[in-house]
Amino acid sequence: MTSKKNGYLLGAIAGAGVMAAAVAGAGMRLPLAHADDQRPQLIRTSTAPIFAPPPGAPMSFADIVDQVSPAVVSINVTSRAQSNALRRIPGFENFPFGPGPGAGEDDDEQGAPGAPGAGPPSGGRTERGQPRLPSQQSAGSGFFISADGYVVTNNHVVENAESIKVVLKDERELEAEIVGRDEGTDLAVLKVKGTGPFPFVNFENAGKPRVGDWVITLGNPFGLGGTATAGIVSAYGRDIGETFVDFIQIDAPINRGNSGGPTFDIYGRVIGVNSAIYSPSGGSVGIGFAIPAEIADSVTKQLMAGTKISRGYIGATIQPFTAEMAEAQGLGEQKGAMVNDLVPGGPSQKAGLQPGDLVISVNGKGVKTPTELTREVARAKPGDVLRLEVIRDGRRRTVSIASGVRPSNRELAANGNIPGAPGPGAGAPPSATAPVLGLSLAPIDEAARRGLNLPPTVSGAVVTSVDQSSDAGQKGLRRGDVIFRAGDRQVGAAADVAAAVDAAKKAGRTSVMIGVYRQGRNQFLPLKLAG
Numbered sequence: 015m016t017s018k019k020n021g022y023l024l025g026a027i028a029g030a031g032v033m034a035a036a037v038a039g040a041g042m043r044l045p046l047a048h049a050d051d052q053r054p055q056l057i058r059t060s061t062a063p064i065f066a067p068p069p070g071a072p073m074s075f076a077d078i079v080d081q082v083s084p085a086v087v088s089i090n091v092t093s094r095a096q097s098n099a100l101r102r103i104p105g106f107e108n109f110p111f112g113p114g115p116g117a118g119e120d121d122d123e124q125g126a127p128g129a130p131g132a133g134p135p136s137g138g139r140t141e142r143g144q145p146r147l148p149s150q151q152s153a154g155s156g157f158f159i160s161a162d163g164y165v166v167t168n169n170h171v172v173e174n175a176e177s178i179k180v181v182l183k184d185e186r187e188l189e190a191e192i193v194g195r196d197e198g199t200d201l202a203v204l205k206v207k208g209t210g211p212f213p214f215v216n217f218e219n220a221g222k223p224r225v226g227d228w229v230i231t232l233g234n235p236f237g238l239g240g241t242a243t244a245g246i247v248s249a250y251g252r253d254i255g256e257t258f259v260d261f262i263q264i265d266a267p268i269n270r271g272n273s274g275g276p277t278f279d280i281y282g283r284v285i286g287v288n289s290a291i292y293s294p295s296g297g298s299v300g301i302g303f304a305i306p307a308e309i310a311d312s313v314t315k316q317l318m319a320g321t322k323i324s325r326g327y328i329g330a331t332i333q334p335f336t337a338e339m340a341e342a343q344g345l346g347e348q349k350g351a352m353v354n355d356l357v358p359g360g361p362s363q364k365a366g367l368q369p370g371d372l373v374i375s376v377n378g379k380g381v382k383t384p385t386e387l388t389r390e391v392a393r394a395k396p397g398d399v400l401r402l403e404v405i406r407d408g409r410r411r412t413v414s415i416a417s418g419v420r421p422s423n424r425e426l427a428a429n430g431n432i433p434g435a436p437g438p439g440a441g442a443p444p445s446a447t448a449p450v451l452g453l454s455l456a457p458i459d460e461a462a463r464r465g466l467n468l469p470p471t472v473s474g475a476v477v478t479s480v481d482q483s484s485d486a487g488q489k490g491l492r493r494g495d496v497i498f499r500a501g502d503r504q505v506g507a508a509a510d511v512a513a514a515v516d517a518a519k520k521a522g523r524t525s526v527m528i529g530v531y532r533q534g535r536n537q538f539l540p541l542k543l544a545g
Contacts, residue, residue, distance in 0.1 A: 072280065075230055079242045082282045084213040086275060088181040088234035089154045089167055089190075089204075093174040149176070155233035155275030155288070156180065156204065159314065161211035163188075165204040166314050167274030168289055169195045172202050180206050183240055194317030197423055198258045198325060198392075200289050201310060202274075203317040215276065217311040218283035223247045231266045231288060231302075233275030243267040245300075254290060254303055257388050258325070261303040262286045268302040277304045286310070326394030327420035328367075328402075329360020332384045333538060335372055342518070342525040342540035343372075343502075345405065349382035350374040353404075355536040365415040369536050370499055370529060371404040392420065407502045450515060451526070451541045452484020453477050455497065455508035466494055472531055474498035474505040485542040491530065498536070499529030519543060 154171030158164065165180060172178060178190045190204040206212070223229060230244045245266030252261040264277060268288050277286035286304025293299050316323055331354040340348050353371040356363040375381060376390040377400060394400055394417040402413045455475040458468065462476050477495040480487045497505050501514030511528070518526040525540040 158214035233272035235269040325392035326417040329357035452481035496531040
């Protein structure tokens with residue numbers, strides 16, 4: 015029995031706790047499971063009616079899977095193997111191999127749900143006689159979001175694709191082309207070459223399941239084709255290192271090949287796009303991550319419209335501000351993001367931001383972590399003025415910065431703006447003062463500047479040796495590092511570090527903040543005071 019009421023399609027199915035069938039389609043509301051009295055429970059709010067979730071666990075997800083699965087597709091990608099992937103040996107990924115091809119391995123990310131390559135690589139030579147990189151096959155998932163053939167998937171599924179085939183539930187294979195990609199959110203939109211209409215599903219932006227509510231995922235794990243799994247929402251707002259996304263954590267099993275597939279609520283609405291898993295083994299351990307629907311919907315609409323995704327940029331590298339760092343500066347429980355360094359000639363340097371500044375808000379909105387700062391900056395358009403409230407030398411001040419355009423990750427890496435592990439310290443001059451904080455320090459003379467390849471703008475005191483039992487030794491300081499800041503003062507000699515230590519002791523603190531320069535990068539860290 016069905017009836018129309020308040021513009022919603024309502025359905026009743028006999029049996030307490032039994033979930034009603036879901037209907038996929040534009041503009042249609044999905045039927046609901048009902049309580050014992052077989053009537054939908056309608057809760058009115060000031061904006062729109064919301065139906066209460068069904069009581070208890072559903073007897074089956076079969077009806078909902080039947081309705082939404084035609085919109086879910088498998089994506090088969092042919093690409094050229096990356097030259098560095100050809101030289102990878104499991105367990106020795108960071109070993110510095112020389113040039114030249116070697117034995118191949120699939121180039122999928124460790125712990126990510128994209129499918130590994132299948133089938134033998136094909137090589138050969140180019141017309142100029144250069145070795146031709148072998149092709150590799152990989153697989154992922156996706157889903158139609160329009161009747162005319164637009165498909166959403168992950169950027170990492172298709173970013174190196176030479177050809178793409180989309181496999182539908184009815185086993186049709188259709189060629190597809192990339193409409194647009196956004197590496198910042200790991201989203202991509204494809205357009206299939208074929209006549210529609212195609213079955214499609216919709217993003218749900220207004221309501222979302224609570225932590226503990228049921229979710230269903232569909233996709234192509236390990237190349238097996240249409241596979242359904244179910245679980246619950248485990249958490250919201252997960253930060254897994256992907257700067258522009260607060261991920262939904264789910265425990266519905268997803269594996270390699272599920273990348274780009276949809277996560278549904280129990281009404282058949284897309285609440286997320288599967289993107290990553292946490293896994294020591296490469297398989298599902300019950301911790302998966304999906305891009306929230308509100309982000310996916312916004313980004314994919316821009317890509318479909320041909321709009322290039324641009325984000326704000328201030329040209330500063332930042333690091334977390336820990337409780338120990340706050341104590342070292344006498345800032346109590348203050349949160350924020352510490353400025354490490356500035357891009358020469360970038361927006362922040364022009365505006366007067368300084369290394370060591372602690373950013374605590376952007377345009378009046380508080381920030382507690384580097385991720386929050388990056389996201390607030392990213393929302394800006396080129397030319398927008400960003401007012402950063404910072405703490406410098408214990409005092410609050412505002413720095414106004416005209417936003418630029420954020421370069422791609424590849425451009426940032428090429429310019430050294432994406433943090434990486436610095437190499438070993440170079441030689442340092444032999445003469446040094448008495449140790450302070452477990453560090454023996456020496457002035458930067460011309461010999462030290464040449465030996466350490468220090469630019470003229472770098473000043474401070476050079477570390478000549480480190481007591482490995484000290485806090486400095488435990489935190490990784492080493493010979494050749496330059497201490498450029500200690501406490502609230504710039505360092506020109508070892509005596510400045512000693513003075514900062516004395517000031518911290520007099521203030522009753524147990525540690526002192528220092529700034530370290532190593533191979534082109536700045537880092538701030540607190541060092542415990544001896545005794």
